[in-house]
Amino acid sequence: MLAAMSSALPSISSQATAVSRDRGDACPGTLRLHAADDGALARVRIPGGVLGVVQAEALAEAARRLGDGDLHLTSRGNVQLRGLRDGCGGELAGLLDAAGLLPSPGHERVRNIVASPLSGLDGRGLRDVRPWLSALDAALCASERARELSGRFLFAIDDGRGDVTGLGADVTVRAAGDDHALVSLGSADDAWRVAAGEASRAALLAAEAFLDVARESGARVWRVDELAVPARVLTRAVDRGLSGAEVAHVKERTHTPRTDGPPPGLVGDALSVHVPLGRLTGPQWRELTRVAAPTRDAELRLTPWRGVVVPVGGAGTTDTADALGRLSAAGLVTDAASPWPRVGACIGRPGCGKSHADVRADAAGGLSAAGRSPLPLYWSGCERRCGHPRGERIDLVAVPEGGYRLTVGAPGGPARTTVLTDPSQLATALAAITP
Structure with missing residues (x-):
């Protein structure tokens, strides 16, 4: 059993930025739609x-019945449905609720959890984190306090390989050796x-401690790294929460190695595809579900890198070469040498009225x-740079x-x-700006 200890962290985050929000979080969800130039948007x-x-x-x-037919x-x-027609909110909620995609209306915008998509499929992680994922989602939906979290607050569950630790989560759970886990806040080590x-x-207790500190400080913030309080204040709040719930814990300084997301192709017992610019057409989605569905309890795993992982098992139930060929023919990226995983973009024109270009x-x-x-x-279509990923890149x-x-x-x-000035001259511009 671990013994509870108390010591101050040197800082909440080496990259912390003091922020005070003067309005509520307007992040869209399933029950709160966002009006865009191409129709309503649901996340x-x-x-x-x-x-x-x-x-x-x-x-x-x-998507087919109510929106533009695509999944973004x-x-x-997560998935965005765009081009939704006026007045479809009730019908959309009913469809998603019937499919088990709306387990708690009061928590639907705070169920923001990323997890290592290859966990349990390729033998690289320290443990299969699916039980942690299910338990955290259930705990979130059962917590009245969690309803106060912003729709931008993010949890990450890493199986020890370091793929989702670099995504800027507010609370990160990382598998450690000896049947333990490391729980960290913001970008602190x-x-x-x-x-x-x-x-x-x-x-969940760490997230609730963040809510306590934000309320007590009078700050209107959405993310951990926005808190403008001494690190020891948040540290003590987490310690109190863990001790009060009788969760044994010790604190340690840790460095987490970071790796990329899954490359396209066959990876362990899974097929991995990249979705160009994150937009899946109806036919592409149907092909993915056909590949995934030798049985009705099969699944897809959407990745934070705008890809999809399809577990295929090790029993030879899926002809992987044939499946990859079908997915490639549908326009999905199955070749790790493709440049598409290195290119991203916001929605741009005509979907966004603030965009200056069809990016x-x-x-x-x-x-x-x-x-x-x-x-x-x-x-990016404008200075807001919506959907911009973390990490070094050319903007x-x-x-x-x-x-x-x-x-x-x-x-x-x-x-x-x-x-x-001319997008067709991109190669020349890149040669001028990069060594």
Whole structure:
């Protein structure tokens, strides 16, 4: 049994930014739709990206019947339905509820959990974290306090390989050796070590401690790293919460190695595909569900890198070469050498009225140049840079006068910037700005 200890963390985050929100969180959900230029938008939380085939079919039906027919993957492994017609909110909620995608209306926007998508499938993680994922989601939905969390608050569950630890979660649970877990807050390197069986409960208690500190400080913040309080204040709140719940814990300073998400292709007992710009058409979605569904209890796992992992098992039930060929023919990326996983973009025109360009068309047009770039590219229609992923990359931000501002950060030095007036000249611009 671990003994409870108390010591102060040196900081909440080395990258903390004091923020005070002057309005409530307007993050869309299933019951709170967002009005976009292409119609209403719903964001369906899919904890850990895990979808049963029946649930996947229900999402496809909702997109076909009520929206633009496509499913849009987010950087948190969730699904957005776009182009929803007026007055469809009740019908949409009914469809999703019947499929088990709306277990708690009061918590539907706070079920933000990313998890290692290959956990239990390729032998690389320290443990299969699916039990932690299910337990945390159930605990969230059972907690009245959790309803106070922002729709932007994020949990991450890492099986020890380090793939989701770099996604900027507010609470991260990472598998450790000897049947333990490390629970950390924000971007700090310090963590609480707890028994594996307490991992999910400890994660929720840490989130509730954040709510306590935010309320007591009078700060209106949505994320852990926005708190402008001494680190010891949050540390003591977490210690009190864990001790009060009789969760044995010790604190330790830890460094987490970070790895990328799954590459396209056959990975262990799973097929991995990348979805160009995160947009899945109805036929592509149907092909994925056909590949996944030798049995009705099969599943898909959506990834935070806008991909899909399809567990296929080790019993030879799926002809993987044939399945990959079908998925490739449907327009999904199955080749790890493809440049598509290195290219991302916001929705852009015509879906967003704030966008200055059709960034997705420009991103597709510059695909060959992106494949030769030393860093991934992200195209944004305006300064808000919606959906921008973490990590070093080249930013292309559309400007009102036309064209793009192209920027690459220089480690230890100032950023380098140039202007791209003609997207067809991307290769030339990249050669000028990158070493």
